[in-house]
Amino acid sequence: MRRLPPVLLEDGCPHDLLSLIRTILAACKEISFRVGQGALSGVLGSTLDENIQGETQKKLDVLSNQLLKDILLESGYVKAIASEEEPGTVAGNPDAEYIVAFDPLDGSSNIDINSLVGTIFSVMRAPKDADPADPNIFLQKGDQQVAAGYVLYGPSTMLALTTGQGTRIYTLDKTQGTFLLTQDFAKVPEHTKEFAINTSNQRHWQPAMQNYIADLLAGETGPRGRNFNMRWIAAMVGDVHRVLSRGGLFTYPEDTKNPEKPYKLRLLYEANPMAMLIEQAGGLASTGYERIMDIEPEQIHQRVAVILGSKEEVEACLSYHK
């Protein structure tokens, strides 16, 4: 009989951190089930509300947020949580060691078309003796994350997880309800011929990104001397999973489409956890001008430009920003 691979193999990871991760995964299994039920679960479509980001909330955004929020706050493992769908942070157990920032359902415009969505999470240490109601406890650099991951709800439900000793990929065995290790030490190939960007914003990009993408599109007759392929899933979690699996460059750069919103992706619960997963797998994650995990956050919902993926290609893109 096939020996099943180990469940959550995170060597040296403190027991309480592992329990916290298992708690997050319990909510994700429930979200996976609801996403999988689709129209049958009665949760497709939008609510009448907008979140703090001014985006219309989908019913599944609200449900996923509630599931994660309830389970985390009841678990006693978290001092506070921050979520894309919550205007402020929410206080938990004052004696807990950790705080969690999450995007409950990334790529939610994909819900109604039965395409990829996922949950992204970032775990940091709670500063000792800090007030659980103080949102400033979340203003930590990405380098201070103790764990980061995403759960991708696709044809199979997959977990990418790092606790700072490499990035591992697990697949949810839906017959048992457990995440089983399916790829130890994921490695982003250094070299790639694939990129991901929403080119409908092309006229709004800064010159550095305009020039970089123009050179990729020029293919073998251009300065790069080879052809590139393009993919865009419109769910960061899906695009980053492809980059982790077979390499590539993913970017949501600065643009001038809406002068009040030059960046799209959120630092604390999108860019930082993805940057940690990618760096732990040998890739790079930058804004174009600085390493993402070096940024000192100023606000919990702060947005940032993101360029991440295969080392050589991110370096090529950064050379246009010098």
Ligand code: F6P
């Ligand atoms: O969370 C924001 C997000 O949905 C990402 O998951 C995704 O990469 C991006 O926005 C898609 O943006 P757009 O709709 O502009 O292509």
Ligand code: MN
């Ligand atoms: Mn998102």
